[in-house]
Amino acid sequence: MAVQTVASSTSGSTVDLGPAAALSCRECGHRVPLGPVFACEECFGPLEIAYDFSAYDTEELRKRIEAGPANIWRYAPLLPVPADVAGKPNLNPGWTKLVKADNLARELGVTGGLYVKDDSGNPTHSFKDRVVAQALEAARAFGFTTLSCSSTGNLAGAVGAAAARAGFRSCVFIPHDLEQGKVVMAAIYGGELVGIEGNYDDVNRFCSELIGDPAGEGWGFVNVNLRPYYAEGSKTLAYEVCEQLGWRLPDQIVVPIASGSQLTKIDKGLQELIKLGLVEDKPYKIFGAQAEGCSPVSTAFKAGHDVVRPQKPDTIAKSLAIGNPADGPYVLDIARRTGGAVEDVTDEQVVDAIKLLARTEGIFAETAGGVTVGVTRKLIESGVLDPTKTTVVLNTGDGLKTLDAVAGTGLTATIRPNLESFREAGLA
Amino acid sequence: MAVQTVASSTSGSTVDLGPAAALSCRECGHRVPLGPVFACEECFGPLEIAYDFSAYDTEELRKRIEAGPANIWRYAPLLPVPADVAGKPNLNPGWTKLVKADNLARELGVTGGLYVKDDSGNPTHSFKDRVVAQALEAARAFGFTTLSCSSTGNLAGAVGAAAARAGFRSCVFIPHDLEQGKVVMAAIYGGELVGIEGNYDDVNRFCSELIGDPAGEGWGFVNVNLRPYYAEGSKTLAYEVCEQLGWRLPDQIVVPIASGSQLTKIDKGLQELIKLGLVEDKPYKIFGAQAEGCSPVSTAFKAGHDVVRPQKPDTIAKSLAIGNPADGPYVLDIARRTGGAVEDVTDEQVVDAIKLLARTEGIFAETAGGVTVGVTRKLIESGVLDPTKTTVVLNTGDGLKTLDAVAGTGLTATIRPNLESFREAGLA
Incomplete structure (x- = not known):
């Protein structure tokens, strides 16, 4: 496998994200080293992963995938993750029916x-487990210790659960007035769950502010500064x-x-x-x-x-x-x-x-x-x-x-517990 | 594989349930042919499946299992199901993490x-998908066209979903005053969902009555008359x-x-x-x-x-x-x-x-x-x-x-959408 080792733009350490070679701007093609960045410094276009797949032989790759685990890591050679990803603590999503x-x-x-x-x-x-699993590997590679996101539901649970398994701290931001069920689902994993007084746009704006502040240092926002990795899921x-x-x-x-x-x-x-x-x-x-x-x-x-x-x-x-x-x-x-x-x-x-x-x-x-x-x-x-x-x-x-x-879906009939009532309801 | 073909006790047709050879009383050992019965006619003890595994070679069996699908049907040679079960419409549960x-x-x-x-x-x-999948194959073998059960939750959904996939009618009985969420989960699959005015014991008693009545003919109650098969899951x-x-x-x-x-x-x-x-x-x-x-x-x-x-x-x-x-x-x-x-x-x-x-x-x-x-x-x-x-x-x-x-699990903090409020909450 063509493992690329590129200096991280922030930590100065080397990162191993498998076949991921660099970040490349979708608009202008400008390339930068792998790091926790998401917008092109030249044109503000979205950055995405550029891979080096040149070393792969088709039939060897196919066999390797087919012999892989029954989760997304069977495709590790095609994802921005290290080759030994399947052995790291994560939720191992994918290979759904x-x-x-x-x-x-x-x-x-x-x-x-x-x-x-x-x-x-x-x-x-939900499919969010796929994308969060990629962001988690990027967070590990960049030395982050907190996993974060803005969310109104599925993503909050996926981040909370993935962080728990991986031993990361998590801090998830949601509008403060979400339905109780969604709050429970996001809170159960024991991370910080912060309600923001405002709507989802306010939550997003706050997260962007936090990324630029020293308080957000060491934080991987899966759908913001880790978005290029996240999206690949x-x-x-x-x-x-x-x-x-x-x-x-x-x-x-x-x-x-x-x-x-x-x-x-x-x-x-x-x-x-x-x-x-x-x-x-x-x-x-x-x-x-x-x-x-x-x-x-x-x-x-x-x-x-x-x-x-x-x-x-x-x-x-x-x-x-x-x-x-x-x-x-x-x-x-x-x-x-x-x-x-x-x-x-x-x-x-x-x-x-x-x-x-x-x-x-x-x-x-x-x-x-x-x-x-x-x-x-x-x-x-x-x-x-x-x-x-x-x-x-x-x-x-x-x-x-x-x-x-x-919620309107319900009982098709209500009967007394005897056969007469059953017959009256036309169920026989 | 040692396929047994035994006359069904009700329909007179032959049933192919793979290695399942007969029903055997757990208490007195009395054997009866495979059929939709659950209590010993001699001593009223519970009937369970007796298998014929005599033809299996250990290493061949292991290889066959390992080459099987990523669901319970990899173990078809050890279950009361026909050898071609994996190709039939069912939910294919199992092989969970x-x-x-x-x-x-x-x-x-x-x-x-x-x-x-x-x-x-x-x-x-829930694990109920495993047991319902066995009952479904027994229901097919015995020529039943309706899948039924008494339930207060997980089983109702498992039966409704399995019946939908398999093209069976379903009729599930629950206490009439269950929580709305559980009712929706059981009703969504479109089968009959009948609320019984009474508690779960009343529901059970009614189901036993229905099995003995002509109105219940052609009905497979997964946890009653199909229980010996169901339990094997x-x-x-x-x-x-x-x-x-x-x-x-x-x-x-x-x-x-x-x-x-x-x-x-x-x-x-x-x-x-x-x-x-x-x-x-x-x-x-x-x-x-x-x-x-x-x-x-x-x-x-x-x-x-x-x-x-x-x-x-x-x-x-x-x-x-x-x-x-x-x-x-x-x-x-x-x-x-x-x-x-x-x-x-x-x-x-x-x-x-x-x-x-x-x-x-x-x-x-x-x-x-x-x-x-x-x-x-x-x-x-x-x-x-x-x-x-x-x-x-x-x-x-x-x-x-x-x-x-x-339900008591919730937000760890509520803040205004700015960094000052974030710091005040001690989250930085």
Whole structure:
């Protein structure tokens, strides 16, 4: 494996993050050494990881992956992590089920094979475990001792749990008035959980301030100063889908859009597999899914715009409710380049889709999963998505975390404990 | 594989349930053909599966298991299921993580290796997916078209989800006044969810009535008429623990007790692995864990009794709250035979243990997991459990399902969105 050792920009020590060679600006290509930075010093564009995969032999790499552990670390040679990552204390997320959704396919009229990639199987039951696991390795490499983030839910739990396992201190910032259930889920891991008097934007602004202050020294904010590493975790969804399909690209994949980062990294992961020769090169289409109540990217897509106009979110799909998605323009570019689309569904359609997926496949998705399944249905009905092609739909979280969205679901009958009452209810 | 084809006692058709050869009475040994029956016609003792493993070669079997899927079906040759089970629509539970809990070990002073078998990673986030998956295959074999059960929580969701995936009708009976969250979790899969005006005992009595009535024909009650098959699912916990330890028996294993079935089947699974030569024979100790508010088995153990006196449950560990555990006497026998023990902890100790596990390992357990971790701590402190031995603790469910138990957990600080307020709170 081509291990690169690059001087960290802050600590002066050397970092081993496996095949990660440098940080590179997505806009201007300017390269800097690996470090806890996220914006280009030249043009303020987003930094992402540049890899050195040149030493890999395709079939050796494939065998090595297949012999690896049943978690994301089977792909360690393609991630910004040290080669011995699997032996370090972390939550070992990933390798979640790719469910062949034959019942759902029948209901939607899909004949080419329909699959649900079910990330509710991760340790804290959302895809966030994938990205946090990468940020944790970067934090270790840069000598950080506190893991932090701003969050309204899934991320708080993922950071708290990962920090606990790894022996890091954690300090997570959330709006002070979150629902009690989400607070418990974030607090249970015993780290600092700080409520900020303000909304999520206030929380974010405060975190940016803290990073620039001596008080934030030694702190790794997974979704801010560790973002280039963090974001790479989403590539593992692409790797797993292809390997689970028998090292084959799907024809169509439907991905939820919050910041848009996940969708862009899934595209990056598919492109890497093609370049590495691990899958046969062929066209694939990437579809983005939003809730109508927070649909800045689908609105821009439908209007033919290249820029994304911010919106004020108002939807039950709170884990996707980012009104000003940083990677929106990249998402538009990928959807158009691959022949995909970006679509949105109403909250009512989200709830219907959650119930449809549960009823047909026994998968209880959070609202984000309702968004992708609902958009899939809508795109099939409108003829945009081809039902004769192999299609993968992502479910990125767990219905237990968004019970309120389906609170109306309940008993189908109430009876007295005898057979007469049972028969009267028409259940026999 | 020694496939047995035995005439079903009800349908007259032949059933293929792999190595399952017959049903055998645990008390008197009377054998009957495989069928949807659960009590011995001679002595009313519990029926369990008798297998024919005689054709297996140890090393061939080991290789076959290791090459199998990353779920319970890798052990299909040792379960009452057809050989092609992995290709049938079901939730494919199991192969959950065995977490090396080094942080928890340090806190508890365990030096011999401490592991948490974390069954919250199952599809509906409890170990019930394992047992329901067996019952589903039996239901298929016997030509049933409706899957049913009485439940107060985890089982309802597991049955609803499994039925949805398999294309079965489901009809689940629960007390009519369950918490809304549990009702939603059980209802989301779209089957019939019937509230019974009465308590859990009333629900159970009604189900027994329904089985004997023509209205219940074609119904598989997973925990009643399919119980002999259902119960075998718990063996997979023993198989997985040993395989994940490198085909090695643990020295000590701590198991929660509700009906006691799980503990007896874990012992059965360990004994099978020894007899099949898959692990080296050596002593192991099985410890049972109860909540003080429902501790009929630990009370009997401490008093040196062979019979278990029923209790009226009053504990937050509701998934373990069976006051009259059917397998209680067998549990006492196993604990005594292996040199283990049965212990209980208070609700306060349960909550403390949930927090301890979350804080040290990033695992958010339901109350039953708090019971096993709490009992482990208590048994170490009292010198009953040897900290120098390899110890496995089961977590059978997910903290998201019992949020109420830790509802007091919350923010560690609330601040205004500025650095001054951050410093005042002593967080820097």
